[in-house]
Structures are given as structure tokens and as C-alpha cells.
Amino acid sequence: MGYRFTLEDVAFLGSPAGEAALAEIDQLALTSASYLADVSTARRLAGDRAPMLLETVLLRRKALSKLDVSGWLFTDDALQQATPWQVAAHRAQRFAGRVVHDVTCSIGTELVHLNGFAVGSDLDPVRLAMARHNTGRPVVQADALRPVTRDAAILADPARRDSSGRRRWRPADFTPPLDALASVYRNRDMAVKCAPGIDAADVPWASEIELVSLDGQVRESCLWTGSLATPGVTRRATVLRSSMDAWTITDASPDTCPVTPPAEWIIDPDGAVVRAGLVRNYAAAHGLAQLDPRIAYLTGDQPPPGIRAFRVIEYGRYSEKSLRQLLAKHDVGRLEILVRGLDVDPNALRPRLKLRGEAEATVVLTRIGHTPTALLCKAERIPG
Template sequence: MTPEDLDFLLTDAGRDLLALAAGLDWSRGRLVASTAAVRRADPGHAAAAIDVVTARRRAHGRVRGAERMLLTDEAVQQATAWPVAALRAGRLAGRDVHDVTCSVGAELGELLRAAGRVVGSDLDPLRARMAAHNVPGALVCVADALAPPSRGTVVVADPARRAGGRRIHDPGQLSPPLPGLLAAVDDRDYAIKCAPGLDTSVLEHSGEVQVVSLDGSVREACLWSPGLSAGVRRRATVVRSTAVDAASPWGPPRLVSDGLAVHVEEVTDGDDDEVDAHEEADRFIVDPDGAVVRSGLVRHWARRNGLRQLDPRIAHLTGPRVPGGYTGFEVLERCRLDRRELRKVLRRRDCGSLEILVRGVDTDPDVLRRSLSLGGSRPLALVVTRIGRSAVVFVCGPRTAAAGDAHPSR
């Protein structure tokens, strides 16, 4: 999109063109015909209008209020899903906030709903203009994130983690560079969104690292300044969304909006982590949520749910039941990681399909599955794990939810 495109889309004629495009069918079978219809109406601005309308459709369910926003496909891909953004904004309730990488304003809108006065800025003048249109209650300007023009605000930032279609893993290559951003906000409260696999030990950061998952997928790690951490150094936030009227094993929702109920479970390094580790499995093996694993809080979560570890270094847990809202595997027998032995066991148990979980062992699940020559009719699971110095396989029943669960999480 060009500045001239944006100027046009903000006029009555531009809004009419967007309305025309929004009323067309953009499914694969009608894509060519719909594109042609918009081009006939306005060949000069058709591409920009189509980009906005298709981006709005992709943003549905991800960005609240997307249907009225000026968006681009790239901006939607970079936007934080609204339940995660809303929960972050909730921690900043009542504070004045400056989103220094506001892009087109997707997260800025969530901040405006929860926080006090809100400022947004972006180095790209076009995106700053789009943000000002999308979030009219916020003050938006063009500014470098490494030199925020505001004072007394909490700085919120989301450095770009992709360049040329590739994911960036070096914190110094992010945009803006993460070390420089931390230095720029060293004397302020901040919340900085990062990739969940980031090695935070190499950063000058002494506050909290919060790892967040949404509906079973780990989405981000957020760095919170010491002033916003309340003494917590590590936090796992497990977020799940259900239909508002759906039965839920996760208790009352934290947020309700757009037909969704948002449920939250949190574990921190302040929780009790005294659990046993013993190589004999109980009735079930349970795999914790990825946010719990990546935040290093497996023992804390196990203690809360009455589970123990099979090995103190491995995240596979075992217990007499599956915790509410989760799934697990009922243990049938234990084997060595030997393909001949496994083929005999699986043939005897009439196994026809197999889910394989691997931790601590250098084994490719797909290669292992192909080597087992499955020909039966029953679904089963293998949990391949390391206990001490040995690779061990637990042959289990198929993934099962806790008794009474309507919407179990993986």
C-alpha cells in the first residue's frame, strides 16, 4: 500500500470501494471474478482495497474490530492474537502505556480497552497513519522505538522477528535490536514480546520471563521489567478459548468477548516444586503444556496436579489421573527402544495407528512409525523417553481426556 492508496481509502469513494470488495466472494473458486470486479470499479486502487479486505478476513478471530480496520496481510501475520494481547493489557490496567512498535494498531486497541492514556508510535509513517485511523482514542506518532518520545509511560514493544520471509533468531538482528531496546528502556517499566525460543540468559534483563501458549500452541515469551514482575522470574501462562456457551473444565473465564470465553492457568517459580522422580510409571503419562515446559516450571505444575516425574530432567509426568482440562495416555506396558520388540508388542495389541511422543531421545517419530509396519485396527501411542541413561518406551492407549472433560487441551 502506498501513501496515495491510504489517502484514497480514507475518502468516501475509498470507503465505497472497500464496501464493494467486502461484499464479494473471495473463496478460491471466485477469486479471479471478484478481483476483476474490483478492478473494473477502480483499477488504480483495486490492489490496495483487495489487500485490506482479504487481510480483514484473515484477521477475523485474531484482531478484535478487524472488520473496520485498515490492515495489510503482513501486519495481520505479525499481530498478537487478541486473547494474549488483552491479558497483557490487563496487567497494565490504569497505567499510561506507550506501544513503541504499534504497527497498524492491533495491540494498541487492546491497551486502550484496559490501560490509562495510550500512545502508539512506529518508524513507518504509513503504518502510524493506519494505527491512528484504527485506534482513534490513542495518540499516534512517528518515532524510533530506541528513542521513545514519551515520559512516565510503560513501554510495550514487539520487535519484528522476520526478514525476507525468514525467522530471525539472533536478538541483535531483530527490528529494533532487542539489546538496544532493553538499554533504551532500562530506567522504565516495560513489557517486550519475544519469540518463545529466545535464550534470555544472554540479555541484560533481570525481571520476569512469561511464556504464553494459546489453545495448545506456544505463542510468545514476554519480558516484564522488575517493577512489573512482583518478584516473579518465570511464569507460564496457559490460555484456552472456548465458545461462550460451551461446557468447560477450566472454571470461570478470565475474559469474554466476540463469542469466546478465555480461560487462563498460570504457574510461577514461586509455586511449590517438591515432587518425586521414579522410573516406574503410574496409570497415566501426562505431557504438560508447552508454556510450562519452555518456562522450566514442569515440577511446579506437577506438584499442583499431584503428578511426579519419571526422570528429573525430562518433562514426561505420571500419575493416577489426568488433570482436568488436559489429556494423557494410559500405560499398557513398558519396553526397550528395540524395533523388533516393539513390532511384536504392537502386532499382539492389533495396533493400526500410532501417536508417538519423544523427549530426551534422538529418535524421529515419523521414521520410527514407518519402521514398525502397523497393520492392525486399534489406535495406540508410544511415549519414548529417557530414564537415567536408558531409552525407554511406554506402550499406551490412545490420547484420552480427564473424566468429564468437554474441551481437553493437548
């Protein structure tokens, strides 16, 4: 639990005196080695205001890896829940030219990227004060389930009630519940950000479900309704990079691809593609084949540009004994283990392999038909 900011804190921090005090505290290193001494210095400089100044400086430093902002105010919880700026900017593109109401605006990390007229609302008065400071947008205190605008397109980011690592989420696991949002705004165009583990069958009111990854990590699902959804598309995978390079694929694209033995390369599709159920569409778009119709690994003679792919060195039926022999044959001492379709724990397997060589490799463990298979590969970054 971080420092509990008050409205008085926000007013001071947003003032010229507050910014000057923050600049002074920001001169401190605040490392693990210097922290106790720095806290003493901060108390000497700022007295009772030291805790909120220290917290704000530390949160601003933490935010640099996630948000493209400066001079913002945060709470610890709000920063943890904030959408990375690349994802927020991507989503905002669909709202171009719209009047938008962000009904769960928190500190404004989505609100700031919306072009045109946009208003935010939230129940937390401290977060609203921070959002007003951070974005300059109009914000009001309101319950997301009690509309305070008419006709505006809706953006919602419900809080997750339980973050205990579950892969499948239900509409009731969010605050406010997803189905309640869908009911209240059934006549509005809406985007609802939620966990990537939401199942399409649980949100039949969503016209399009978009799975979004950033730098290889699946970040969220976005549920689109009304005219914000893409006609003819029910599932979409969007792959973003910190550089703002991006590509997308949908279930409207062809999904015909063969199933073949391993070719020169193994391709492990981005997690957004896998979660969206678009592996075959991705394969068809890049001239690839499946190793097995039920497994997400793909194969081909030319991997797509800009990805990390695996050049096949040798493959055969998998057993621990045969894998140890294969690794010894190729003098492998550093090994990445990828698994799909087999009940193998890489962390438990690695010490049993007794690696002693000098070479580095990747082994892909999977099932081809009914055959457990090990593919020894060399990982390579494909230009593009």
C-alpha cells in the same frame, strides 16, 4: 510480498467511499476457483483501486482467525507479525491504570487493548495511519530508541531479523536490539515481546520472563522490568485458550516432586511450562511425578483437568522390533508418536512399523534412566 499501501490508499480506505467500495468487493467469493474471474469483476467495479481493495478484503478475512476486530486496515507483513488478540488482552491486564507508550505500535493490535491513556509510535507512516484508523489512539512517528514520552510505561514488540526456525535467539537478532531498548528505557517499567527462544542469561536486565502459549502453541516470551514484574518471580508460564480460559505457574511455587515408574497416566506439560523450566513446579502443583529427572514427561494417577493426557496400556523397553510386536498385539493401525530424550524421528519410524490394525493409540518414546522406553497409551481429553 503483498500490495504496498500508500498514505493516499489508507485515507481512501478509511473514508465512507472506501468502506462502500470494500463492502462491494467483499461480496466476491475470492476462492482459488473463482479468483481470476473475481479479479476481473473487481477491476470493472473499482478500476485502479481494485488491487488495494482486494488486498484489504483478503487480509480482513485472514485476520478473523487471529484478531477480534472488524473494519481494520492491514498490511500483509503487519498482519503476519500481529499478536493474537487473546495474548494482547492478557498482557494489557498488567498495564491497567498506567499511562502506556507502545513504542513499536505498527497497526495497533496491542495498542487497542490497553486501558486508560495510551499512545503509539512507529517509524512507518503507513502503519501509523492504519493504527490511527484502527484504534482511535494518538500515534506519532518516532524511533523506538528516541523517547518521545516521559514516565509512561513502555511496551515494545521488536521485529525479528531472521525467522529461519531457530530455537535460540540473541538480543541482537531483533530490531531494535533488545539490549538497546533496555538501555534507553532503563528507568522505565517495560514489557518487551520477543521470541520464545530467548535465553534468560542473554537478558539479565529482565526481572521476569513470561512464556505464553495459546491453544497449545508457544507464541512468545515477554520480558518484564521494574514494577511491572512480579516480586519474587523470575520465570512464569501462562497458558491461554481461545475461550480466554487461562492459568499460570511461576518459579515461586514449590518444585518438589518424586521420580517414579509410570503410573496410570502420562502427562506432557504445555510447551510454555517446558520452555519456562517449570516442569517440576507444575508436577508439584498437581501431585504428579517425573519419569526421569531430565525429561519433561510426567506421570500420576489423576491428570490435571482440562488437558489431553495419555492413559497407559502397556510399557516396556523400546526397540523397533518390540514396538512392532506391541502394536500388532493391540491391533494398532493409527498411531501418534511422541518422543523426548531419544533420537527417534516419528516420520521416519512410522512407515517402518508397518501398521495394519484397526485400533488407534499413542506411543510415548522416552528414556527412563538409561533405558529407552516405549509406553503404549490411549489419548483422552480430561474434563475441566
